[in-house]
Structure formats: structure tokens, C-alpha cells
């Protein structure tokens with residue numbers, strides 16, 4: 001094995017490098033030279049960079065010191081029994097589902113169902129055994145960025161995750177659910193779920209990425225790679241409902257080809273600290289990329305939504321609509337960067353981040369960045385921060401709805417405006433339900449405290 | 451049912467209502483007409499309890515209760531309803547959710563059981579049909595993207611669903627086309643009855659052809675300056691408000 005140098009700035013990266021050294025031989029695909037090579041390159045990159053500090057511009061508002069400091073172990077091997085699996089779908093709209101508990105695939109909780117021709121839904125480790133040739137061109141190769149050390153850490157240490165493959169023209173009418181449950185044991189544990197979605201030309205599917213926590217301190221460091229070939233249509237909806245003590249960092253890279261369409265949404269409500277970073281690459285004309293989200297944080301939660309959209313070809317559109325609600329001493333970060341490359345004429349880029357601050361101590365850092373090198377483009381961005389509208393509150397009260405209920409209804413409405421961006425109705429309804437659930441729990445909490 | 455006595459109110463320290471007296475009996479419909487800026491909407495907001503409208507003198511009794519001491523939602527629960535001159539848009543909240551939340555809040559307040567989704571749907575569909583509204587409007591966000599006339603109809607729908615004892619209609623006829631005016635008036639007339647009183651604010655005598663009032667009042671410069679029967683509306687239509695507009699004309 002190559003020798004690994006840890007730079008002084010890398011802090012506790014050494015802990016992870018050691019982990020890699022001792023675990024590498026037992027990781028999935030250890031016998032595949034190409035994969036071992038990629039894992040080694042990845043840990044090397046992580047060793048050089050370490051956990052980003054706030055001196056790194058992209059991490060100015062999100063402090064990973066707590067993550068870097070904690071000696072996360074491998075998750076306990078004991079399989080926890082799970083009586084009820086959370087879902088955003090009702091039973092009638094359920095399709096195939098893969099379930100992972102503390103990063104480990106749980107076949108007995110999963111159901112692939114009967115998949116149509118050309119559709120593969122499998123655990124990544126299993127797919128590596130049975131169809132490594134399908135993974136090799138993409139795994140770790142979907143627009144990796146030198147600026148994402150945590151994605152590198154995942155690339156080195158991942159033990160399992162999901163592989164979704166849609167052959168040319170294949171379509172699945174039911175959503176595919178990927179459920180990642182964090183249970184957390186005695187000691188803080190880390191897992192590195194990895195997802196690879198490949199949609200060949202003209203294929204279409206809906207993928208729900210659901211992270212849920214049952215408590216405990218754990219670190220979920222996810223990496224998602226998505227390939228949308230020409231004319232493919234992907235719907236990808238993420239619910240981040242990690243446990244209250246959890247850390248969640250996810251890096252999603254997305255390579256899109258001509259006329260492909262991506263409809264993505266992130267609903268963030270869990271974890272004490274989270275970051276969802278999206279990096280779509282619009283590499284050919286005619287692409288439509290939608291990346292929206294809603295976040296609701298309270299207590300001392302910290303939620304970071306970062307995106308870097310590269311318009312590298314002409315005639316593409318990107319649209320981002322984020323609505324967030326921040327209560328108590330919680331803090332939210334929105335960083336949206338749009339790079340319009342020189343030949344990306346006729347780019348249409350839209351970005352909006354609206355935040356409601358429900359307490360004096362709530363905070364939002366909103367940083368839109370447009371970098372435009374083409375001359376014939378339409379790009380707009382906006383950010384608003386505010387409180388609820390008194391005129392609306394009065395209108396509701398005049399109809400008999402008391403102030404607290406009126407506020408709750410308006411907050412739900414505010415978040416729902418973003419949820420509306422979701423194009424698949426069954427998922428939209430499910431996410432709307434999650435929004436209401438959060439508000440109901442919050443209202444119940446307020447009543448208890450009153 | 452409603453007694454307004456010597457009501458004075460200010461907005462931003464500016465006196466708007468300067469001694470309004472008005473008594474509306476059970477089952478009566480009164481109309482208020484008057485020039486722009488006379489204080490008609492101010493009166494309706496004061497009755498509904500809007501913040502920023504400060505009552506400096508006088509009292510309002512609704513079925514003997516002191517209205518001015520109540521929160522807006524308590525007034526609604528007591529049976530007061532204001533159809534807004536400018537209905538408010540609420541993005542993200544569907545009409546259906548809004549109406550159901552409002553009705554169930556009122557029912558809770560009255561100690562009645564809440565309606566479940568099915569019961570509510572049945573009720574609201576009967577009302578939309580009666581008012582010639584499409585059910586599609588129930589799925590849309592409250593007043594968002596509604597035309598002026600649709601917003602007004604939506605106010606009447608709320609009134610029909612919430613079933614208040616006393617309604618203030620602030621220019622509900624403005625912006626309605628001829629057919630809609632007829633439908634809305636029919637809807638309002640259907641709600642008329644011995645247990646329900648109304649205060650109809652309008653600029654047009656035409657509405658009062660459909661909703662025939664028991665009394666007509668002229669509000670000018672913050673006071674009721676003249677009262678009469680429905681003939682007064684016709685007279686105003688002919689003569690305008692010149693004789694009441696002392697300050698404005700100067």
C-alpha cells in the first residue's frame with residue numbers, strides 16, 4: 001500500500017487514515033484493482049485536506065470541528081430490530097425499497113419487488129460482486145471535485161449503499177425508496193452511505209433518498225453520484241430526518257447529458273448539524289435541472305444547503321427554490337453558486353432562498369454567487385429574510401383561527417410553496433405530510449412549555 | 451343584535467371615526483354608503499379587531515357582549531364576520547385547508563365536534579355549488595391568482611361555510627360582473643333570516659336592488675350623517691355626496 005502523508009492542517013484526518021489502513025482489505029470490492037486504486041487515491045486526497053475548517057471559503061459558515069473531534073468508530077455489528085420503517089409514501093404508492101441500518105444493507109427489511117425490464121435496484125456491495133463492469137465507469141468518476149474532502153472520505157471508506165441502474169429507455173412508475181436508518185450505539189459511530197444512480201438515454205425513474213435517525217450520536221457521511229444520459233428524466237427527492245444528535249453531510253454530484261431533466265428536492269428537518277451539497281454539471285444543451293428544497297430547524301440545529309451549478313453548455317435551465325424556517329437558536333446556511341461557462345449562451349438560471357426567522361436568535365447566512373462568462377444569459381437570484389405577515393395573520397384570525405394556529409398555518413404555507421416544486425404528486429403529498437408533522441410536533445412542544 | 455355607540459377611532463393617531471352611532475336589530479340588513487375615505491372600511495376593521503385601529507371612545511355591543519374587549523378570533527367565534535374589501539392572499543395554504551381550519555376552530559370554540567375531511571368536503575361542495583364556484587378553487591391557494599371577482603366570491607363562500615350571525619360586507623359587489631353580482635346577492639339573500647343581521651357597505655345602488663336593505667346610512671367624515679330607507683340609496687345615486695362633503699369640497 002502507498003504511504004500516506006497527513007498534512008498538519010488536516011487535524012484528526014489521521015484517525016480516518018488509520019481506519020482505512022486497517023479496514024481496506026475487508027471493504028467491498030477489495031479484490032478489484034480499479035476500486036482499490038480509487039479508494040487509495042481518495043484517502044490520500046482526504047489525508048491531504050482533512051476536515052475543512054472555516055478558513056476554507058466553502059465552509060465558512062459550517063463548523064465541522066465537532067465531527068473532526070469525535071472518535072467515530074465503525075457501527076456496532078449487532079443487527080438492531082426495527083419494527084416500523086418510516087416512509088414518505090403511503091402503502092398504495094410504495095415501490096421497491098432498500099433499507100440500510102447504520103450503513104449496513106438489511107435484505108430482510110428490503111423489498112426489490114418485481115422490477116421492469118432494464119431496471120436494477122441493488123445494494124452497491126452486492127452489485128460490485130455481480131456486475132462490477134456496470135459500476136466501474138461511474139463509481140467515483142461522476143464529476144469528482146477537489147473541493148469535497150468528505151466525499152473523498154466516503155469514496156475511501158464506504159461499505160455499502162445503493163445502485164440504481166436504468167437501461168436505455170427503461171422506466172419505473174413507482175418511486176424507488178432508499179432508506180438509511182441511523183440507530184447509534186453506545187459509542188459515536190460513523191457510516192458512509194454511497195449511492196450511484198445511472199439513467200441511460202431516455203430512461204425515467206423517481207428515487208427517494210430517506211435518511212432517518214432513531215437517536216444516538218452518529219455521523220452519516222453520504223456521497224451520491226448521478227448520471228443522467230441524453231433525454232433521461234430523473235426525480236430525486238431527499239428527506240433528511242436524522243436523529244437529533246446526528247451529524248449529516250452529503251455530497252451529491254450529478255452529470256447530465258443532452259436534454260436530460262433532473263427534478264431534485266431536499267427536505268431538511270433532522271440532525272444537529274447537516275450539510276447537503278449539490279454539484280450538478282450541465283454538460284450538453286437542452287438540460288433542465290431543478291434543485292429545490294425546504295428546511296426547518298429549531299433548538300441549536302445547524303443546516304447548510306450548498307450548491308454549485310455548472311452551466312457548461314448552452315440552452316440549459318436551472319431552477320432553485322428554497323424556503324426555510326429557523327426557530328430558537330438554530331442556524332441555516334444557504335450558499336448557491338452558479339457558474340456560467342463561456343459558451344453556455346442562453347443559460348436560464350434562477351435561484352431563490354427565502355427564510356423565515358421565528359426567533360430573535362435564529363440566524364441565516366445566505367450567499368448567492370453568480371459567475372458568468374457568457375454574454376447572452378438570463379440569471380437571477382434573490383434572498384429574503386423575514387417574519388410572518390401581520391395582514392395574513394389578521395385575515396386568519398378574523399376567520400376564527402387563533403394567533404398560534406394562524407402562525408402555524410402560514411409557516412406550513414410558506415414551506416409548502418417550496419414543496420410545490422416537487423413534480424411527482426405522491427412524493428409531494430408525502431413531503432407535505434412531513435412538513436405538517438414537524439409543525440404539529442413543534443406546536444405540541446410549545447403547548448407543553450406554555 | 452349590534453349596537454355601536456359614539457364610536458371614535460384613530461389610525462396612526464389620525465382620527466377617522468368621529469362618533470358613529472348605529473343599531474342593527476335581529477334579522478335586519480343595513481347598508482352604508484359614503485364617499486371614498488369616509489371611514490367605512492375603518493369601521494369594518496374596528497368591528498373585526500384589526501391591530502392599529504385604536505378606539506378612543508365609545509362602545510360596540512354584539513348580543514350584549516363587549517366586542518372591543520375581544521380578540522379577533524373571539525369575535526369570529528361569537529359570530530362576527532367581515533368580508534374584506536381587499537381579501538388577503540395566502541400563498542401555500544389551500545382554500546380547503548383554510549376553510550376547514552377556520553370552521554373547526556369556530557366549532558371547537560362553540561363546543562361542537564370538529565368535522566372530519568369527508569363531512570367537511572360535503573358541506574363545502576354544497577356551498578360552492580350554490581355560489582356557482584368551481585371545486586378547483588378549493589385546491590388553489592387562498593386568493594392567490596384569483597381575479598378581483600373571484601376573491602369577492604371567495605369571501606362569500608367563507609361566509610356561507612362559517613355561518614356567522616352578523617356579517618359585514620365591505621364592497622363585496624365591487625369587481626363583480628353582472629352575473630356574479632346576481633349569484634353573490636342570491637347567496638347573501640339565502641343567508642338572510644331572523645337570526646342573522648348584515649351590514650352591507652357599497653358604492654352602488656344596484657346591489658341594493660338585489661339585497662334590499664331595511665335601512666340605508668350615509669357615512670361621511672367619520673359619522674353617520676343621514677339615515678333612511680332604501681329610497682335614500684336612489685337619491686344618493688342621483689345627487690352624489692356633495693351635500694355631505696363639507697371639508698373635502700373646500
Ligand SMILES: Nc1ncnc2c1ncn2[C@@H]1O[C@H](COP(=O)(O)OP(=O)(O)OP(=O)(O)O)[C@@H](O)[C@H]1O
Pocket residue numbers: 461462464466484485486487488489490491492493535
Ligand atoms: N394606516 C393609515 N394611516 C393613515 N391614514 C389612513 C390609514 N389607513 C386608512 N387611513 C385613512 O382613513 C380614511 C378612511 O379610510 P377607509 O378605508 O375607512 O375609507 P372608506 O370609506 O372605506 O373608503 P373607500 O370607499 O375608498 O373604500 C382615509 O382617509 C384613509 O386614507
Ligand SMILES: [Mg+2]
Pocket residue numbers: 490491492535620621
Ligand atoms: Mg373601504
